[in-house]
Amino acid sequence: MENELEKPSRKRRPSAAQRTVSSSAKSKGATSAAAFLAIDSPKGDLSLKVPGGIVGISNLDKMFWPVEKFTKGDLISYYLRVSGVMIKYLKDRPAILARYPNGITQKGFFQQNIDDAPAILHTERLENQVGRFLNYAVYTSVASLIYLVNLGTISQNTWHSRLSDLDRPDYVVFDLDPYEADFSTVLQVALTVNQVLIDLGLTGYPKTSGSKGVHVYVPVARRYGYEEAARFAEQVAAKVAERAPKIATVERRMNARKQGQVYVDWQQNARGKSAASIYSVRARAGATVSTPVTWEEVSRGFEMTDFTIQTVPDRIEKKGDLWDGMLKRKQMLPKLPLGL
DSSP, X not given: OOTTSBOOOTTOOOOHHHHHHHHHHGGGOOEEHHHHHTOSSOOSOEEEEETTEEEEEOOTTOEEXXXXXXXXXXXXXXXXXXHHHHHHHHTTOBEEEEEOTTOTTSOOEEEOOOSXXXXXXXXXXXXXTTSOEEXXXXXXXXXXXXXXXXXXXXXXXXXXXXXXXXXXXXXXXXXXXXXXXXXXXXXXXXXHHHHHHXXXXXXXXXXXXXXXXXXXXXXXXXXOOHHHHHHHHHHHHHHHHHHSTTTXXXXXXXXXXXXXOEEEEOTTOSTTOEEEOTTOBOSSTTOBBOOBOOHHHHHHOOOGGGSBTTTHHHHHHHHOOTTTTGGGOOOOOOOSSOOO
């Protein structure tokens, strides 16, 4: 997640108006998603009827990306357009909110605890990584997604596991962090990750991070705990660094990396860790989106700015959901140590 965010604050929580707007909206009449998307430049406040309930959305003309002139209304419109394919990747997962209520030029903050929430937003009391019990927001429907977006949650950051079995992730994640390396080098490292996975008989799914790097997801059967997933990820990352030592490293300390190396981060595979979901917007210039790509596209090359809130909905309409079926792919992890 972005390092410019502040730490969680107990004082920052949805206002009373935000918590009750979904119920008060019912008496005023609600706008359908289709009607909302037909509005050229949404302004002010309104109530929105979407799968899962009626959500109050506010300050729609607030500028979230001043350079690009994208508003909060534009952000909500994007999420409505992609919600049909996105929701299955979010559903039943706890969220860590990365909130930018005043847009990307103002400092954002993390929020894990939700003290109060409307009926459309399910919360679950869970233990975090430092032993505190917090009320986490859980995605259950399009209504819950739009409610969180209305709070200024630009990026949708989910746990790797679902409520039905929070101790067993659905996938292993590799986060390729370039730091100061060229993006073309990130793509080369991603191809090396893919080759290691192929040699292990596994299929990896690439997507842009929407920020600076690339994510590779490896769907697995829900029989492995987070520690098992992390040990596997650590050994794969080490193999990648062995095969491409000039451009890939597992050295976490930035000042200890060689110039131009990409960090193969395997340490995100822990209970309570989160990553930007597929199709999630990022709080970055250009309103870039974490977007699934094919390995052929990785090989040919592309730019992060190819995938934005303006281009991704049309890409989905043209190409479909490139990760369709990923969550149903129950791959078995090889025995450790890896024999490559």
